[in-house]
Amino acid sequence: MKEFKRYMITAALPYANGPIHIGHLAGVYIPADIYVRYLRMRGTDVKFVCGSDEHGVPITIKARNENVLPQVIVDRYHEIIKKSFTDFGIHFDKYSRTTSKVHFKMASDIFTTINDKNGFVEKESEQYYDENANQYLADRYITGTCPHCGNEKAYGDQCEKCGTTLNALDLINPQSVLSGSKPVLRKTKHWYLPLEKHEKWLRDWIVGDHKEWKVNVAGQCKSWLDMGLQPRAVSRDLDWGIPVPLKDADGKVLYVWFDAPIGYISATKELAQEQGFDWELYWKNDDTRLIHFIGKDNIVFHCIVFPAMLKAEGSYILPDNVPANEFLNLEGDKISTSRNWAVWLHEYLLDFKDKQDVLRYTLTANAPETKDNDFTWKDFQDRNNNELVAILGNFVNRTLVLTQKYYEGVVPIPLDFKDYDIQSLKEIDALKKSIEESISLFRFREALKLAMDMARVGNKYLADMEPWKLIKTDAERVKTIMYVALQITANLAIVFNPFLPFTAARLRNFLNMDDQNWDAIGGFANGKVNELIKAGHKINEPVLLFDKIEDDAIELQKQKLAESKKMNAAVSSVQLQRENVSYDDFSKMDIRVGKILEAEKLAKTKKLMKLTIDTGIDKRTVVSGIAEYFEPAQIIGKQVCILINLEPREIKGITSQGMILMAENAEGVLTFVQPDKEFMNGAVVK
RNA sequence: GGCGAGGUAGCUCAGCUGGUUAGAGCGCAUGAUUCAUAAUCAUGAGGUCGGGAGUUCAAGUCUCCCUCUCGCUACCA
Numbered sequence: 001m002k003e004f005k006r007y008m009i010t011a012a013l014p015y016a017n018g019p020i021h022i023g024h025l026a027g028v029y030i031p032a033d034i035y036v037r038y039l040r041m042r043g044t045d046v047k048f049v050c051g052s053d054e055h056g057v058p059i060t061i062k063a064r065n066e067n068v069l070p071q072v073i074v075d076r077y078h079e080i081i082k083k084s085f086t087d088f089g090i091h092f093d094k095y096s097r098t099t100s101k102v103h104f105k106m107a108s109d110i111f112t113t114i115n116d117k118n119g120f121v122e123k124e125s126e127q128y129y130d131e132n133a134n135q136y137l138a139d140r141y142i143t144g145t146c147p148h149c150g151n152e153k154a155y156g157d158q159c160e161k162c163g164t165t166l167n168a169l170d171l172i173n174p175q176s177v178l179s180g181s182k183p184v185l186r187k188t189k190h191w192y193l194p195l196e197k198h199e200k201w202l203r204d205w206i207v208g209d210h211k212e213w214k215v216n217v218a219g220q221c222k223s224w225l226d227m228g229l230q231p232r233a234v235s236r237d238l239d240w241g242i243p244v245p246l247k248d249a250d251g252k253v254l255y256v257w258f259d260a261p262i263g264y265i266s267a268t269k270e271l272a273q274e275q276g277f278d279w280e281l282y283w284k285n286d287d288t289r290l291i292h293f294i295g296k297d298n299i300v301f302h303c304i305v306f307p308a309m310l311k312a313e314g315s316y317i318l319p320d321n322v323p324a325n326e327f328l329n330l331e332g333d334k335i336s337t338s339r340n341w342a343v344w345l346h347e348y349l350l351d352f353k354d355k356q357d358v359l360r361y362t363l364t365a366n367a368p369e370t371k372d373n374d375f376t377w378k379d380f381q382d383r384n385n386n387e388l389v390a391i392l393g394n395f396v397n398r399t400l401v402l403t404q405k406y407y408e409g410v411v412p413i414p415l416d417f418k419d420y421d422i423q424s425l426k427e428i429d430a431l432k433k434s435i436e437e438s439i440s441l442f443r444f445r446e447a448l449k450l451a452m453d454m455a456r457v458g459n460k461y462l463a464d465m466e467p468w469k470l471i472k473t474d475a476e477r478v479k480t481i482m483y484v485a486l487q488i489t490a491n492l493a494i495v496f497n498p499f500l501p502f503t504a505a506r507l508r509n510f511l512n513m514d515d516q517n518w519d520a521i522g523g524f525a526n527g528k529v530n531e532l533i534k535a536g537h538k539i540n541e542p543v544l545l546f547d548k549i550e551d552d553a554i555e556l557q558k559q560k561l562a563e564s565k566k567m568n569a570a571v572s573s574v575q576l577q578r579e580n581v582s583y584d585d586f587s588k589m590d591i592r593v594g595k596i597l598e599a600e601k602l603a604k605t606k607k608l609m610k611l612t613i614d615t616g617i618d619k620r621t622v623v624s625g626i627a628e629y630f631e632p633a634q635i636i637g638k639q640v641c642i643l644i645n646l647e648p649r650e651i652k653g654i655t656s657q658g659m660i661l662m663a664e665n666a667e668g669v670l671t672f673v674q675p676d677k678e679f680m681n682g683a684v685v686k
Numbered sequence: 687g688g689c690g691a692g693g694u695a696g697c698u699c700a701g702c703u704g705g706u707u708a709g710a711g712c713g714c715a716u717g718a719u720u721c722a723u724a725a726u727c728a729u730g731a732g733g734u735c736g737g738g739a740g741u742u743c744a745a746g747u748c749u750c751c752c753u754c755u756c757g758c759u760a761c762c763a
Contacts, residue, residue, distance in 0.1 A: 216757095219690045223758075226689070296691090296757070326691080327756080334756095365711090370699085371692050372756055379698080379712090386712065390725050398722035405721080446700075449711065463727040468720075548723060602687090607762050625762030649763055659763050 004289035004320075006045035008282040009036050010264040011090075012294040013053035013098070016077040017062050020084055021342035022375055023335040024295070026363040027325040031444050032293035033090045034364065037498035038439050041518035047282055049267035050085075051096035052078040055241040056256035057138040064177070070240045074099060084345040088356050089501050094274075096267035098259055103266035107259040108245040110313050111234070115246070119312035120191040121231060128156070128168055128183035130176040135251065136237030137168075137176055137183055144171030188237055190252070191244065195229035198308040202229075205318065206303060214442070216370070217324050220299045232305065234258040261306040264292075265316075283316055290319045299324050323442040326368040330375050331561060340564040343375070343557070351557070357500040358384045358546070364448045364499060377554045384549045387452065392503075393546040395458040396492065399485045400510060400542035402467060411486055412479035413535040421484045424461045425523030425530070428454060428491050432521045435495065444499075451495050458488040483535065486511075487523070490532035494521050503545055510542045590645040591661065591685035592616060593675055599632035602652055610654060611635075615644055616682015623656035626670055641673045641685050 011032040014020060020029075029050075036048040054074040063070040074097070082095050096103070114120060128137045139156030156168030168174065169185075176183045206213070206221045213221075234255050235244050241253030265283055272279035282288050292302045302322050310316035328335065335342050348359060362380045365387075366373050403409060431454050438447035462485060467478045489507070494516050497504040508515065511533055522530035533539070597619065598612035607625040609632065622642065641661040648657045661673040675683075 216691055220758080221690095223690045227759075300758090329756095366698065373698080382697095382712065385723090386725095389723060394722055394725050398726080400722095402721055443700095445698095449699095452711085459726055462721075463719075466719080466721090468722095471721095544723065546723085602761085608687095623763085627762095643763085646763060651763080652761070656763065 002289075005287035006282065006285075006289070007039055007047070008268065008288050008290045009039075009046060009048045010290075010292050011048070011050040011092070012292075012298055013051050013260055013263050014081055015056070015058070016052040016054045016074040016081065016097070017059050018077060018337045019080050020345040021335060021337070022330070022345070022348075022359070022363060023328040023342070025088070025090075025345065025359070026328045026367050026373075026375070027295040028293050029085070029090045030360055030363055031323070031325065031367065031442065034444050034447075034498045035291075035293070035439065035442070037091070037501065038518065041494075041497060043517060043519075047093050047268055047271065048091070049094045049096070049264055049271065050092045051094070051098065051100075051263050051267045052081060053256070053260045053263065054078065054097050054099045055253070055259055057140045057236075057238065057240075060138075060238070060240045061140055061177075071099070080346055084349060087349050088345060089360070091501075094267045094271035096263065096270055098263045098266070100266060100270065102270050102273075103259070103263055104242050106266040106269060107242045107254055107262045110262055110265075110309070111254060111258070112245050113314070114193075114309070114312045115191070117312065117314065119193070120234065121194050122189055123192055123231070123233075124187050124189050126169075126185045127188045127237065128174060128176075129186040129188075130178050130181060130183050132179035132181045133176065135178070135239065136186070136188055137178070138236065138238055139168045141177045142168050142171060142174050142183060143177060144174040189248075190233045190235045192231035193234050193258075193305070193308060193312065194231045195305065195308055196231065198311060199225060199229050201311070202304055202308065205307070210321070213321060214323060214370075216296060216326060217299055217303060217322055220296070221303045224300055224304060229304070232257075257301060257305070258309070261301065261309070286317060288317055289321075290317055292319050292322045294322060294324045296324050296326050321442075326370070327372045328363075328368050328375055329372060331377070331558075332374060340567070341561070352553075354502070357503045358388060358549070360500060361388055361448070364444050367445050369443065369445055377557045381549050381551075381554045384546065388546040389548055391452060391459065392455045392492070392496075393544060395455045395462070396489055396507060396510075396545055397542060398462060399458070399482070399489050400539065403482055403486060403539060404541065406467075406471065406478065406482065409539050409541070411533055411535050411537045411539065412483050414480040414483040414529075415476055417480060417484075417529060420461075420464065421480065422524050422529075424457055425484065425487065427457045428488065428521070428523030429525060431457070432495070439498075448499050451492075451499060454488070454495055455492055458485060458492070461485060461488065484529075486539075487529065487532055491521050491523070494518065494532075506543075506545060510540050512537065512539050587686070588645075589643055591641055591643050593679050593681060593683040593685060594640055594642045594644075595681050596635050596638050596640060599630075599636050601627050601632060602654075608652060611660070613640070613642055613658070613660075614681050615642060615658075616680065617644070620644075620657040621654060622658045622660060623651040623654055624660045624662075626660070626662065630670075635672075638672060639674050639679060639681075641675075 009032060012028045014024060032048070036046055039046045052074065059070050059073050063073045066073070078097050085092065085095060128142055129135070130137050137156070142156035156171060156174070174183055203225050206218065206225070210218070235249070235252045236255045237251055238253050239251065241256065242259050243249065244252040244254060268282055269279040294302050299322070302319065307318045310318060330341060330343065333341055349356070352358065358380070362383045363375070365383060366375065366379065403411070431450050435447045435450045438444070438450060465481045467481045470481070471478050490511055490513060493504055493507040493511055493513060496507070513533055516532070520532060524530060592615050594613040594615045596611055597614050600610050602608040602610050602623070607627050609624050609627040609630070611622045611624055613620055613622055643659045643661065644657070646659050648655050662670045663673055
């Protein structure tokens with residue numbers, strides 16, 4: 001593998017419309033932090049940056065809802081996020097934000113350079129415009145009736161009721177969120193990044209040059225490349241964001257996805273200005289290894305879109321690896337900000353004071369590295385009580401307590417080392433090597449387990465040597481044993497530093513030991529024992545490294561979650577009544593009783609069923625999205641209610657003439673609305 | 687429906703280019719031990735590797751079909 005002179009590490013920019021939760025931590029920030037701490041301990045030249053992603057429509061919506069300026073929203077969450085990272089020990093060199101001046105200039109410059117090189121294409125399209133508010137409407141600023149489920153509060157990009165992704169032009173009765181008026185279509189011009197032009201080198205680069213990428217990452221990229229890349233708009237009609245730096249671009253800003261990843265570069269530049277180094281060395285030099293830590297939702301951006309931007313600009317290096325993680329679930333359910341189904345970092349830090357490392361440990365040991373994983377409070381408690389307390393904490397404690405008891409805290413002078421002493425110390429070296437390997441492959445879960453094995457070596461050593469027995473018969477030998485146990489303890493103080501920085505620091509404090517770099521780790525090499533703490537060295541009185549977590553603390557957290565669940569159920573189970581309609585409107589609908597004569601599932605679709613209905617008037621074809629809940633055989637012969645005077649519509653090449661009436665519950669389960677006994681086909685429903 | 691990832695011991699996961707009786711941690715059982723936050727150490731039980739077919743001397747590991755979970759995508763009058 002190529003030797004690099006320096007590392008540029010980025011962690012996905014959190015979006016500044018909500019706080020950080022355990023999913024973010026497990027997927028992105030903890031692995032990135034471990035990696036960077038490790039590199040630093042090896043004396044590697046590394047910069048680690050992140051920042052708040054502060055543009056985009058959702059922030060302007062939140063601001064509107066609270067009747068404040070977008071800046072107020074981003075200021076609020078920027079502070080919360082930044083503080084919680086600091087308190088949690090995620091140690092960025094720079095945590096910036098995309099509303100900074102440096103970033104505005106950086107994003108504008110990059111846009112300009114790409115534009116000067118004809119890296120964009122311009123296209124006109126039709127978009128909804130609010131004539132009262134005098135502005136174009138982002139998809140989120142348009143509500144209307146979902147053409148699928150009839151929800152009247154569907155947004156222009158998706159319907160939250162049925163989860164469907166929508167196009168604003170599909171909405172029935174579109175309405176501007178800004179003024180309530182009916183928007184009109186107007187032409188607007190935007191700049192697009194023609195990703196399809198980058199397809200070839202992207203494929204060579206990802207599929208050819210980077211076979212070492214994680215399978216989930218490579219697979220996702222290949223899937224996109226195979227589908228064929230499309231031009232992607234880099235600008236939007238919005239008043240919150242970085243203005244498009246061109247003359248004829250009034251009211252247009254850079255699309256948030258375009259400016260956000262540039263935030264990594266801006267943050268580096270700001271750091272460079274503070275510390276006085278050349279930022280371009282970290283972004284434009286082939287000897288730099290660029291690594292993006294992200295979650296799986298960001299794979300396409302960081303592996304395809306952002307590299308295409310950088311390539312189009314021309315002077316930047318591309319990421320060497322993008323170790324994306326999968327998602328973390330919480331107690332069996334997807335983490336969700338809007339449903340408040342999450343463990344929020346800032347709340348955890350209050351509820352579990354000084355227990356940063358317990359969460360770091362749990363989330364690393366159970367990190368979603370290869371597939372989605374589940375966080376449970378029971379697991380959190382078990383890992384603390386059975387692993388941190390029982391294995392690591394206990395070994396350290398018994399060693400230090402014995403040292404106090406036998407030698408008043410002074411590291412004893414060893415005599416002859418026996419084979420078993422040396423063998424145990426050599427295991428430290430073997431583990432160190434394995435840990436290095438695991439970390440280099442971004443397998444932090446495995447690395448952490450190996451670090452715990454080091455503590456296990458210590459426990460086993462003490463159990464086998466039984467110094468508490470020997471002290472009565474061979475006090476001289478015990479000195480050597482305790483000396484060895486203390487060296488193992490000192491190794492733990494270093495090896496855990498990337499994973500559990502708070503604990504490692506406390507341990508070094510107990511041992512009265514200076515910070516050490518990674519290479520200091522060792523047991524036995526070149527025919528001699530590696531002496532991390534010298535004989536005669538005085539150590540401090542120990543305190544327990546970890547406390548047991550009792551059931552009531554866990555119960556409290558579970559109750560918190562149960563509350564969220566209750567609230568959600570209460571809110572979402574029954575839809576509110578819709579606005580009144582006139583009798584005239586109602587009577588326009590011609591609903592009849594009909595009978596299903598034939599039914600067949602449409603090939604190549606998941607939900608669609610082609611039905612032939614006897615309406616009493618005629619036999620007609622209706623395409624209906626019910627295939628997920630019914631088998632053709634079980635519905636043939638059923639009587640149903642059917643709206644027969646609905647505009648016919650072509651679906652998958654078949655003309656659908658009408659709509660079957662269905663009832664749908666909160667989970668989206670469907671059932672037929674039908675007469676309670678066999679009735680005449682064609683009978684009017686009113 | 688298409689594509690991607692995953693389905694391995696009660697739980698959480700390793701198993702690289704196919705090769706002797708399928709591994710680890712936690713949990714469980716038994717024993718040892720008491721320096722230690724009843725922590726530790728040893729031993730053991732427990733798996734037809736989602737199901738089926740095939741290739742091969744040999745398959746968890748390759749091919750095909752089916753099935754379930756997660757994600758992206760199409761579709762939903």
